[in-house]
Amino acid sequence: MTADQHLINNYHFCPQCKTALVKDSSCLFCPNCHLKIYHNPALAVAVIAFNQQGEVLLNKRKISPHRDYWDTVGGFVNVGETVEQAVEREFLEETQAHCKIVRYWGSAPDVYGPEQSATINLFFEVKITSGQLQASDDAAELAFFSLDRLPKKIAFANTKVFLNLLKNEKGKK
Ligand SMILES: [Zn+2]
Structure with missing residues (x-):
């Protein structure tokens, strides 16, 4: 199921006024409010x-979804934050x-997630500018991997896309 279908199939009522939602081409719409x-x-x-x-830094996830799978460092951009700030913060x-x-x-x-x-x-x-690498927050473990010997348990489809981009480019050199 795609995310869009999930939204359309599972959101039935307006969270503000509880009126039944109507499906529009680009959104769900409340005819009342x-x-x-x-x-x-x-x-x-x-x-x-x-x-x-030339090995790539990955982190082993401490939390669900995909706990104990390897992932890139990262996460969601917060409201009010720039993408650059999100990269540095995460x-x-x-x-x-x-x-x-x-x-x-x-x-x-x-x-992402069960939904x-x-x-x-x-x-x-990124280039590391200061500090000693130490896994914390959502990361259980940090390790560098050769792009030829990546771990089998990779967390997300997008992580695989990114690693393939890196592999393809490094393979050209
Ligand atoms: Zn409403």
């Missing part, structure tokens, strides 16, 4: 850094290290 619920994806950042051996939260963005790699749509909520994930490469 005119509330619109759009199908926009949640914005998330996926952040990697390379070590001097990296600091999960690794205890400061970073700066060196490259934007691209993006991939995905879904299959739509996300759009922006891929960033």
